[in-house]
Amino acid sequence: MKPSIPKGTRDFSPIEVAKRNYIFNTIRKHFERFGFQPIETPTFENSETLMGKYGEEGDRLIFKILNSGNYFFNKKKIELPASIEELQLNSAETISTEQLVELNQFTNKISEKALRYDLTVPFARYVVQHQNEIEFPFKRYQIQPVWRADRPQKGRFREFYQCDADVVGSTSLWQEVDLVQLYDAVFSDLGLKGVTIKINNRKILSGIAEVIGASDKLIDFTVALDKLDKIGEEGVKKEMLEKGISDEAILKVQPLFNFTGTITEKIEKLSQLLASSVEGMKGVEELQFICENVVTIGLQESFLDLDVTLARGLNYYTGAIFEVAAPAGVSMGSIGGGGRYDDLTGIFGLKNMSGVGISFGLDRICLVVEELGLFPETVTSTSKAIFLNMGVEEAKFSMHTIAKLRQQGIKVEMYPDAVKMGKQFQYADKRAIPFAIIVGGEEMKNNSYNIKNLASGEQQNVTFETLAEMLK
Structure with a gap:
């Protein structure tokens, strides 16, 4: 029987795993710098x-x-x-x-059990189950795989990782300010310059639907508006009409079709449009607080943009909504997203527990970093050097040296069999190992090492201290 894997799953080669771990480690580093604590929940x-x-x-x-x-x-x-x-x-x-x-x-x-669909619902279950052990506000991050019985297609898999950071137990908008900073810190560290962090607010969308008399068609209205960059103004108006939104209502939202300017100018336009909506004006105030403070603190390499067409997660987001777009020139969907939810834990009986969170799209981020050639050359799963096996005594001498190098954090190994040198060099070449260390009788006598650069062919005899320094 020919071996295979289920559709919608993937094998990852050593270099692919090394690149993914580089992304994981970068995200994890900043999660912890921002005060988030790791948790893990069961696979099912x-x-x-x-x-x-x-x-x-x-x-x-x-x-x-x-x-x-x-x-x-x-x-x-x-x-x-x-x-x-x-x-x-x-x-x-x-x-x-x-x-x-x-x-x-x-x-x-x-069937009494199921594989987790995302990390959010298990997180809500965790908070409720452990509420007496948790200090609120609780800042957690989670990097684990999830499973969906979706139809596999390009960029969509049945098994994939999610990288989430959430804060529950606080309504403070400083959390949103902090999460924008977190996005910026991660993407700047990865070398992604010009990432756009888009922000909107559910209350803004509800307010717009209210002032145009289409509150009962909020979802239809926002779904159509969200397609503005794909189908254009006329396409959006046509879809709104088909969904039963009147010409008069569409005329009232005309300013949204050309909603340009600075964040301050956009907030001013929204204030005028939503002046008669209490809910809408609350959204304007929240956006103004977040945006003004982010601008005051400053971002490293990212841009903040107020996007009134952003309408993701309306079934659960109640305040701020985030979406992250890759740098200009890279053809890729969103590489992150999130928002504020007011009653996530309510589904398990713990009411009035507001929270806000963001996620990173690992697979898409990997593709963007790869496309822009931003993976460091040091991101590799291979060893820094391989000791050639010249015989029993030479191997014993080499293994003592290898142990000392590994204690200094240097990735080294020895070819296990004393075969022809040509075969050992060939193995090192296929593994993309940059250096070969040759130890014979003379080297053992002098306690020295021949190190060969396998790219240039240059070879020199060095002491252990010099060898360690070169490999570092």
Whole structure:
């Protein structure tokens, strides 16, 4: 049988893992500098923890885990409901609502656990479960894989990592200011200059829908507005009309179609547009506080932009909304996003626990850093040098040296077999190891080492101290 892996999953080569770890380590370093503490949650949760938290579409994408053991041989005698015994599961059109309910009930009987869909709901469960042990506000970060039973396609996988940082237990807008700084710190450290951190506020969008008389069509309105850069002004107006938004309402939001200027000028325009909306003006005040303080403190390499068309996560975000765009000239979707949520833990019974969080899109960030050639040459999984194996005594001498070099944090190894030197050099070349160390009888006698630069071919005889310095 030819070996393979499930669709939507990936193998990573040593160099790919090294590059991903470089991104991970950079993000983790700044998470901790900003006071976030690491937690980890189980790969799988009880199904009831996850189901019903992501909407009907999200529930369909949750991987269920079949109960283990001799489940079908115990006294429960679970049987498939009669109404769906002959159901063609590959033809979704044939499933009635009644059959779907019965199928879900049957699934619940044979599957009590599921792979986590994201890190947010498990985090909410963690906070509620450990609320008496946590000091609030609680700042946590989490870097772990998640799974979604999605249809695999380019850039979309069934198994992927999420890198999240959240603060719960505080309504202070200084948290949003801090998270913008965190984004800037990470991307600047990675060498990504010109990243745009877009910000909006759910209250702004609600306020706009209110003043144009379309509060009942908030989602339709914002989904259409969010497509402005893709389908243009006329396309957005057409979609709004199709969704039942009146010509009069569309005329009122005309200023949003050419919403340019500095952040201060944009806030002034919003203040005029939303003057009659209490909710909208609250959003303006929040945006003004965040933006003014970010500008005052300053950013290293990133830009902050107020984008009134930004409408991600409206089912759960209640305040600020963030999205990060790659530098100009790089064709890539968002490389990060997040926002403020007022009642995340409410789904598990802990009310009025406001929070705000952001995430980093690891896979897309890797692609951008790769495209711009920003991975340092030192990002590699290979050894700095390989000691050639010239025989038993030489190998013993070399291993003593290798131990001392490793104690100094230098990655070195020895070829395990005393074969022809040509084969050992060939191995080093294929592994992209930059230096070869040759130790023979003369070197052992003089306690010295021949180090060969495998790129230039240059070779010199050195002491241990010089060898260690060169390899560092």
